[in-house]
């Protein structure tokens with residue numbers, strides 16, 4: 001069983017809190033991302049699961065088993081790191097075979113220990129018997145590196161090295177795969193390719209995976225569910241779509257995608273049950289988002305705003321008059337910075353070939369769907 005449960009996990013380093021009451025349940029086969037800025041506790045959470053860090057308090061279960069007292073090498077977790085951590089003097093095949101040999105050493109009887117040690121002394125730890133050779137070949141074929149089995153890591157690209165690291169973790173058939181910023185050393189294009197590769201491999205194997213990243217795009221595009229962390233605490237655990245459309249607070253809204261965040265005052269509820277919010281400058285927005293607060297933070301995604309150039313647009317609370325201050329061409333989209341009185345909005349529109357990019361100074365109207373106005 002590869003499910004993971006974390007209960008009331010706390011971790012302090014020299015009296016400083018790194019994790020505070022972290023509670024998580026990760027389902028078997030789930031691809032789960034831990035997302036947050038540097039220092040928020042992602043790696044510490046993962047290291048506690050792996051057994052490299054001892055919790056100050058709290059419990060960790062892998063399947064039904066409480067693993068608090070179980071050493072790292074018996075937790076059946078596969079690890080993939082940012083740095084690949086391959087042995088430079090062993091070829092690809094030997095690197096993948098390494099962990100199998102180590103297990104053989106620990107689990108084998110005296111004779112096996114002796115023969116594995118002999119390999120070690122000969123610096124031929126990668127050599128395996130026929131029974132395990134097939135496993136290594138299968139793992140390499142799985143990550144499509146069978147043809148490079150004889151290469152040294154230094155003769156591979158970053159993406160290929162990371163696939164070797166993945167094969168080395170998977171060959172052990174772990175219950176849980178733990179990946180700590182595995183794509184951070186790769187350039188953007190390769191990162192995008194590797195996201196798809198890792199996700200496809202994970203789905204094929206069906207292995208429970210915990211993936212640590214500070215890159216929201218990475219987490220959102222790969223994971224079934226994402227836990228957003230901040231200051232050692234879990235802020236929100238949700239599917240990528242729910243995180244994006246219903247952020248629990250300003251931190252999540254800001255960290256996951258870009259947002260227009262305004263201070264608002266709730267003025268009442270109209271006949272349709274919509275909340276009427278004053279956003280300053282005697283301007284109002286209607287929101288279908290229920291709130292019982294008076295002072296709220298209004299969150300609107302840049303792509304939730306329609307930019308109208310027609311003077312004829314009907315007057316409505318949710319149509320604001322503004323002026324374009326800056327137009328930025330981003331390839332598939334155009335980002336407009338629009339001034340509305342003292343307020344500023346970022347608006348994303350889809351770029352259509354042949355249609356003009358509106359220049360600074362253009363008078364526009366911003367139409368905001370009440371369903372897309374989040375009030376927190």
Ligand SMILES: Nc1ncnc2c1ncn2[C@@H]1O[C@H](COP(=O)(O)OP(=O)(O)OP(=O)(O)O)[C@@H](O)[C@H]1O
Pocket residue numbers: 013014017018036037038039040041042043044045214
């Ligand atoms: N071995 C350690 N000794 C002391 N403090 C530590 C140790 N490991 C982590 N910390 C502290 O615990 C906090 C959480 O660190 P952690 O590495 O888990 O964060 P992170 O979210 O993974 O950050 P990053 O994305 O930069 O790796 C940080 O304040 C860090 O300085």
